[in-house]
Amino acid sequence: MIRTLSLTCSRCGKVFSAQVHLYYQDDFTAQSFKDIKLVCDDCIRAWKEKWQIAHAEFHEENYVLTVTITLKDGTVYKNMDCTPMDDTESVITGEDIPPEAQHALYNYYVTFAQKRESQQIKDCFFTKEEDGKMSADITTVGGERYDKLVFYVEDGYLKTEQDVPDYVMDGLVIAYKSYLAQEEMLSTASQPAPRMPQRKPMPESQWNTGEGYGSGNTTGGFGHRNRNPFGGF
Ligand SMILES: [Zn+2]
Numbered sequence: 316m317i318r319t320l321s322l323t324c325s326r327c328g329k330v331f332s333a334q335v336h337l338y339y340q341d342d343f344t345a346q347s348f349k350d351i352k353l354v355c356d357d358c359i360r361a362w363k364e365k366w367q368i369a370h371a372e373f374h375e376e377n378y379v380l381t382v383t384i385t386l387k388d389g390t391v392y393k394n395m396d397c398t399p400m401d402d403t404e405s406v407i408t409g410e411d412i413p414p415e416a417q418h419a420l421y422n423y424y425v426t427f428a429q430k431r432e433s434q435q436i437k438d439c440f441f442t443k444e445e446d447g448k449m450s451a452d453i454t455t456v457g458g459e460r461y462d463k464l465v466f467y468v469e470d471g472y473l474k475t476e477q478d479v480p481d482y483v484m485d486g487l488v489i490a491y492k493s494y495l496a497q498e499e500m501l502s503t504a505s506q507p508a509p510r511m512p513q514r515k516p517m518p519e520s521q522w523n524t525g526e527g528y529g530s531g532n533t534t535g536g537f538g539h540r541n542r543n544p545f546g547g548f
Contacts, residue, residue: 320348324355331355340411365390366416371423373397375431382408382420399424433457436486441494451487459483466491 322331325340338359340352354362367387374381374394381394397408397420405417406424438454444465453461461483465476473488 318349320351322353322355324358325352326354326358329355329357331357363413363415366413368416368419368423371420373424373427382406382423384408384420399428431482434459434480434482436483436490439487439490441491449491451490453483453487453490455483455486 322333322337323329324331333356338354338356340354342350342352345351365386365388368384369387370385372383374383380397380399382397383394384392386392392408392410395408395410397406399406399421404421405414406420407417408420412420433456435456436453437456438452440452442450442452442463444450448465448467451461451464451466453464461479464479464483464487466473466487467476468474473484473491475484475487479487
């Protein structure tokens with residue numbers, strides 16, 4: 316049976332004519348050829364014109380990458396899940412966006428990834444100060460330096476005496492945890508050493524108080540149990 320399909324745009328409803336190809340919208344619910352969602356040239360042109368990216372802000376948390384896109388016409392798409400594709404140098408988002416915009420988005424992503432890389436902690440050296448506090452000398456991959464950054468643990472959270480960016484704080488927490496783990500390993504291999512001055516007790520829910528102090532290591536009761544002393548990991 317021969318049937319006809321009129322070229323009607325699924326977006327604007329106009330009947331249009333086509334030359335060498337047709338645009339259509341992917342639609343998994345389409346059962347037959349007549350259900351296909353055609354899109355006219357005018358709508359494609361408007362779509363491409365709309366997707367002029369003025370700014371894109373990437374954000375990564377718990378390994379989930381999202382992007383907030385501001386278009387030149389002022390439209391904002393907030394916190395869209397997205398996936399960068401290195402082979403095609405594009406970023407795929409939940410929203411249908413033209414290839415040119417996917418590529419433009421990738422350039423924003425590269426800038427974001429480079430910045431994130433430069434904010435990684437390259438070196439972190441710890442010193443025990445005379446008053447019992449700890450200090451850290453930190454250098455980031457990008458060359459930022461934080462010298463003699465004094466910090467302490469309060470209510471189960473690590474705090475610094477001066478304000479530092481979140482990425483420095485995150486790096487410091489990770490570095491200090493591995494420092495404590497290393498200290499503990501070394502101390503169990505050596506003779507008992509004098510114990511640390513007694514700390515103010517921490518809330519039991521967040522901090523392991525007491526039990527670890529008597530074992531004769533130099534770091535007191537940090538992280539002896541599986542309980543996470545700093546929260547967040
Ligand atoms: Zn149309």
